[in-house]
Amino acid sequence: MTASSDQSAHPAQPASTLTPAGAPTPASTPTPAATDAGRTTVAVVTGGAGGMGAATARILGREHRVILSDVHQEHLDQAVKELQGAGIDAEGVVCDIADRASVDALFGRARAAGRVMAVVHAAGVSPSMGSAETIVRINALGTIHITQAALAAAGEGFALVNVASIAGHMVPRLLVPTRAYALADTDPAAFTRKLVAAANRGPKAGRAGSAYSLSKNFVIWYSRHLAGAFGARGARVLSVSPGSFDTTMGRLEEASGAGKLVEYAALRRFGTPTEIAELLAFCASGKPGYLTGTDILCDGGTRAGLTLRSMIALARGQ
Numbered sequence: 001m002t003a004s005s006d007q008s009a010h011p012a013q014p015a016s017t018l019t020p021a022g023a024p025t026p027a028s029t030p031t032p033a034a035t036d037a038g039r040t041t042v043a044v045v046t047g048g049a050g051g052m053g054a055a056t057a058r059i060l061g062r063e064h065r066v067i068l069s070d071v072h073q074e075h076l077d078q079a080v081k082e083l084q085g086a087g088i089d090a091e092g093v094v095c096d097i098a099d100r101a102s103v104d105a106l107f108g109r110a111r112a113a114g115r116v117m118a119v120v121h122a123a124g125v126s127p128s129m130g131s132a133e134t135i136v137r138i139n140a141l142g143t144i145h146i147t148q149a150a151l152a153a154a155g156e157g158f159a160l161v162n163v164a165s166i167a168g169h170m171v172p173r174l175l176v177p178t179r180a181y182a183l184a185d186t187d188p189a190a191f192t193r194k195l196v197a198a199a200n201r202g203p204k205a206g207r208a209g210s211a212y213s214l215s216k217n218f219v220i221w222y223s224r225h226l227a228g229a230f231g232a233r234g235a236r237v238l239s240v241s242p243g244s245f246d247t248t249m250g251r252l253e254e255a256s257g258a259g260k261l262v263e264y265a266a267l268r269r270f271g272t273p274t275e276i277a278e279l280l281a282f283c284a285s286g287k288p289g290y291l292t293g294t295d296i297l298c299d300g301g302t303r304a305g306l307t308l309r310s311m312i313a314l315a316r317g318q
């Protein structure tokens with residue numbers, strides 16, 4: 001584990017970036033973020049150029065300075081511009097979550113900008129976007145990087161919300177590679193190898209899908225696993241598992257599963273980015289102060305409508 005520093009170890013903020021409480025704001029500058037005992041409070045959003053991340057940043061930006069992060073520079077610039085246009089105090093930081101040094105640089109920037117109070121980790125890729133290895137490296141190893149960096153930054157009242165998936169709830173218990181999961185903190189490279197091997201065990205056509213389900217099952221497990229370490233700092237960590245949502249990723253997967261899943265949903269439709277963003281932002285706020293070490297499934301009642309038989313049919317692509 002690399003969680004060695006604490007909130008008090010935040011580097012001093014340069015005077016030029018401080019936002020004095022109550023200071024008048026020129027009409028042309030964004031609304032200043034809230035201050036906590038004179039310090040600006042900061043929310044970090046990964047996958048910030050994506051559907052869920054951008055919608056969540058819009059809500060968190062009412063209370064905090066937003067450090068918006070994504071691997072895609074052009075999309076990130078556009079998302080930051082839109083937040084600033086809405087009067088939000090936002091800054092973009094390009095970061096590849098699969099790269100630990102890149103994640104450390106992101107958190108270094110966030111901690112220099114103020115007191116980090118919230119992280120919503122929405123960056124991820126879906127089965128159509130890459131091989132089993134790419135999916136495991138981004139969704140699972142990336143979540144280890146973000147969670148460990150968040151733990152190092154966590155102080156009293158802090159919250160990390162990791163975005164998992166309904167897919168993580170559909171892995172049969174016998175197939176959960178708990179021995180690989182146990183390596184996450186001590187040997188992330190071996191963890192990655194073992195998870196990729198587990199995903200690659202089945203027929204070729206299903207490997208990326210398996211990697212996605214396993215990586216999201218891991219996100220749920222890891223958020224629960226580290227709740228005690230966050231709790232020791234007066235901080236919280238949890239995961240939120242979306243069903244099918246109307247974002248670039250959700251629509252990309254429509255033909256290969258997400259569309260079929262919706263047929264089982266109590267609400268019989270995709271969720272909107274704002275509907276999931278409201279939940280993510282609430283979980284990351286100080287309001288649910290006793291909510292930690294758990295997962296919230298937000299799927300329009302999809303899981304409730306699935307029987308074992310329908311899950312097998314879905315897994316076979318029927």
Ligand SMILES: NC(=O)c1ccc[n+]([C@@H]2O[C@H](COP(=O)([O-])OP(=O)(O)OC[C@H]3O[C@@H](n4cnc5c(N)ncnc54)[C@H](O)[C@@H]3O)[C@@H](O)[C@H]2O)c1
Pocket residue numbers: 046047048049050051052053069070071072075095096097098122123124125126138142163164165166241242243244245246247248249250251258
């Ligand atoms: N949309 C859905 O139906 C759905 C369902 C279940 C779970 N999810 C999960 O929700 C999260 C958000 O998804 P979304 O629907 O907003 O998708 P999206 O594709 O709109 O956004 C995902 C963002 O992650 C970024 N990203 C990808 N790889 C990255 C990397 N290596 N480093 C940093 N950023 C990276 C992308 O550039 C993109 O902007 C994802 O983790 C996804 O797996 C989505």
